Amino acid sequence: MMGMSSPSQHKLSARERFRVRMIMGSADVVGPVLLVMGVVTLLWLAANPSQLEAVLRMMFPGRRGYLYERASLMTLLGEHLVLVAVSGSAAAVVGISLGVLVTRSVGRDFLGIVRDLSSLAQTFPPVAVLALAVPALGFGFKPAVVALFVYSILPVLNNTISGLEAVPPDIVEASRGMGMTPVQILFFTELPVAARVIIAGVRTSVVINIGTATIGAVVGAGGLGAIIISGLVRDNYALVFTGAVSAAVLAFSADWCFARLEGSFYIARSDR
Amino acid sequence: MIEFEHVVKEYNGVSAVNDISLELPAGKICVFIGPSGCGKTTSLRLINRMIEPSSGTIRLDGTPVSKIRAEELRRGIGYVIQSVGLLPHMSVRENIGIVPRLLGWDKHKRDTRADELLELIGLSPGAYRDKLPHELSGGEAQRVGVARALAADPPVLLMDEPFGAVDPLGREVLQREFLSLNRELKKTVVFVTHDLDEAIRLGDRIVLMRNGKVVQDDIPERILGAPHNEFVREFVGADRALKRLSCFTVESYMHKAVFLDRALLQNGRPPEDMQINGTGMLWIVDAGEVLVGMCRRSGGNWGDVREVRAEELGVSTVNSLRDALSRLLGRGMKAVPVLSDGNRLVGEVRLTDIEAVNQSDGYV
Ligand SMILES: Nc1ncnc2c1ncn2[C@@H]1O[C@H](COP(=O)(O)OP(=O)(O)OP(=O)(O)O)[C@@H](O)[C@H]1O
Ligand SMILES: [Mg+2]
Numbered sequence: 319m320m321g322m323s324s325p326s327q328h329k330l331s332a333r334e335r336f337r338v339r340m341i342m343g344s345a346d347v348v349g350p351v352l353l354v355m356g357v358v359t360l361l362w363l364a365a366n367p368s369q370l371e372a373v374l375r376m377m378f379p380g381r382r383g384y385l386y387e388r389a390s391l392m393t394l395l396g397e398h399l400v401l402v403a404v405s406g407s408a409a410a411v412v413g414i415s416l417g418v419l420v421t422r423s424v425g426r427d428f429l430g431i432v433r434d435l436s437s438l439a440q441t442f443p444p445v446a447v448l449a450l451a452v453p454a455l456g457f458g459f460k461p462a463v464v465a466l467f468v469y470s471i472l473p474v475l476n477n478t479i480s481g482l483e484a485v486p487p488d489i490v491e492a493s494r495g496m497g498m499t500p501v502q503i504l505f506f507t508e509l510p511v512a513a514r515v516i517i518a519g520v521r522t523s524v525v526i527n528i529g530t531a532t533i534g535a536v537v538g539a540g541g542l543g544a545i546i547i548s549g550l551v552r553d554n555y556a557l558v559f560t561g562a563v564s565a566a567v568l569a570f571s572a573d574w575c576f577a578r579l580e581g582s583f584y585i586a587r588s589d590r
Numbered sequence: 591m592i593e594f595e596h597v598v599k600e601y602n603g604v605s606a607v608n609d610i611s612l613e614l615p616a617g618k619i620c621v622f623i624g625p626s627g628c629g630k631t632t633s634l635r636l637i638n639r640m641i642e643p644s645s646g647t648i649r650l651d652g653t654p655v656s657k658i659r660a661e662e663l664r665r666g667i668g669y670v671i672q673s674v675g676l677l678p679h680m681s682v683r684e685n686i687g688i689v690p691r692l693l694g695w696d697k698h699k700r701d702t703r704a705d706e707l708l709e710l711i712g713l714s715p716g717a718y719r720d721k722l723p724h725e726l727s728g729g730e731a732q733r734v735g736v737a738r739a740l741a742a743d744p745p746v747l748l749m750d751e752p753f754g755a756v757d758p759l760g761r762e763v764l765q766r767e768f769l770s771l772n773r774e775l776k777k778t779v780v781f782v783t784h785d786l787d788e789a790i791r792l793g794d795r796i797v798l799m800r801n802g803k804v805v806q807d808d809i810p811e812r813i814l815g816a817p818h819n820e821f822v823r824e825f826v827g828a829d830r831a832l833k834r835l836s837c838f839t840v841e842s843y844m845h846k847a848v849f850l851d852r853a854l855l856q857n858g859r860p861p862e863d864m865q866i867n868g869t870g871m872l873w874i875v876d877a878g879e880v881l882v883g884m885c886r887r888s889g890g891n892w893g894d895v896r897e898v899r900a901e902e903l904g905v906s907t908v909n910s911l912r913d914a915l916s917r918l919l920g921r922g923m924k925a926v927p928v929l930s931d932g933n934r935l936v937g938e939v940r941l942t943d944i945e946a947v948n949q950s951d952g953y954v
Pocket of ligand 1: 601605606624625626627628629630631632633784
């Protein structure tokens with residue numbers, strides 16, 4: 319019976335395939351598992367301050383305070399997320415709309431200016447944007463959101479423009495030839511083809527935003543920055559550690575979620 | 591029926607289409623042909639208002655197209671372009687369903703229609719409807735492009751070099767299929783091509799254009815047999831000559847080539863007293879006779895030895911003289927090396943031989 323092996327013998331069963339994946343692309347499995355563990359731990363500790371204190375006591379023995387007195391970690395996490403969500407989604411909406419606008423024939427004249435302005439915005443340190451926003455908007459949530467918003471537009475805008483410009487002209491031509499209106503071309507053809515690149519821009523923007531939002535505490539916007547700054551001022555590394563690690567876990571989870579979203583869209587290929 | 595009435599299209603004062611008047615009968619295939627830049631694509635795109643004429647009128651069944659809203663007009667006209675332009679993020683079935691969707695058909699009707707058309711163009715619906723465009727071969731993509739244009743059963747089909755990117759064999763198959771398809775469907779087809787054979791094979795009518803004007807608008811037999819003027823004769827002749835070259839293989843016209851082992855170069859140059867033939871070409875090979883370089887002699891002096899990539903420079907024994915000619919003209923050489931397996935040099939084909947082949951039968 320030599321050489322008579324049936325083809326099915328060479329097929330991997332689902333279980334084998336899983337094992338191959340564990341070996342070949344272990345990051346596929348290990349990444350999410352670690353991430354979920356991190357998120358669960360963070361939430362659990364935030365919900366149980368006494369446990370959090372116990373953990374911190376173990377890591378930084380011989381200190382006086384381990385917890386931030388003015389707000390619970392849960393509240394700070396919540397504030398941080400609201401800061402990021404409000405500024406980030408506004409930046410995504412404005413960035414994408416602006417990107418669409420300047421790639422239309424009516425807005426093409428502004429393409430250069432918009433690009434220059436938004437790169438300029440990016441060279442401003444976020445603290446400077448905050449400093450400018452405070453006299454106009456006072457202290458607190460508002461100036462922080464505005465600064466983060468301004469700061470988050472560029473990656474979205476940039477990627478929207480390059481994504482749309484990279485749509486092959488022949489498929490736009492074919493779409494027009496089939497009788498699509500300009501709006502239909504945008505929604506049926508251009509945006510879907512550019513989606514992956516645009517989402518990648520939003521991903522970058524949100525991840526940067528989560529880190530930058532810690533600076534919001536300087537103007538009293540709360541968030542994880544409050545606990546970091548308070549720790550720095552008081553030389554209390556337990557607080558700095560809590561704030562920094564929480565922000566990092568948020569950033570990693572956001573990154574992973576957007577990466578998944580990105581992966582669900584069509585990959586633009588150069589060959590066809 | 592499609593009518594052109596003194597149609598002019600100018601770009602920056604230069605006319606791409608210069609006062610064309612034509613009547614294209616319903617249910618026939620009408621082929622536009624002519625040299626590159628003569629205005630074929632421009633004429634075609636004027637019909638479905640992808641571009642607007644500078645002056646003149648185009649009528650579709652008596653109605654000026656300018657009176658119909660552009661999007662509505664285009665939904666009623668099938669349009670196939672050389673690059674196909676399938677939407678890359680949509681399946682074959684969704685691509686075919688685009689125009690029906692724009693026309694408001696429900697999903698069930700669209701899907702049934704897509705399967706029906708896949709059947710019609712010879713692709714099994716079960717195997718193909720869920721494929722993405724990048725999973726199709728060039729020929730399959732072209733067929734799907736045609737199916738997509740036919741989806742809403744438009745009476746008119748505009749096709750701009752639809753089979754241009756497919757290899758010659760595949761192209762013939764597509765042409766045959768399309769002919770028998772249209773014998774059944776009886777669409778009014780306007781077809782643009784570069785290829786005279788394609789024009790003759792498909793066209794009920796051939797419109798030969800030059801510099802934005804129609805030179806001869808006739809049935810294929812008369813384009814070939816009763817050319818209006820010297821231009822038509824030459825256009826038909828030059829194309830014929832090239833076609834003829836396709837019939838001869840390199841192998842049967844190959845000569846011995848003069849070559850030199852790389853090891854025998856002296857200070858990077860061939861020996862002064864080396865004898866060569868009239869082409870002035872010396873091929874440099876390695877110890878395994880694989881082509882690695884070339885050197886030209888002009889005015890009794892050797893030029894520099896140039897390294898070459900064999901597969902970019904040479905032709906294989908099974909290539910046609912037409913392939914050899916395009917290599918020759920592309921490089922401005924008097925001979926091309928002929929290579930066998932593993933890029934081993936086995937001979938050369940000379941420009942003089944190719945010219946002789948054509949002249950021997952009174953062509954060119
Ligand atoms: N958008 C444009 N702007 C300026 N000139 C144009 C434009 N489109 C076409 N032309 C010019 O009009 C002439 C006719 O072009 P057209 O595309 O109709 O040629 P064609 O016959 O289809 O050529 P080919 O066989 O190479 O496709 C060319 O000289 C071309 O340079
Ligand atoms: Mg053309």
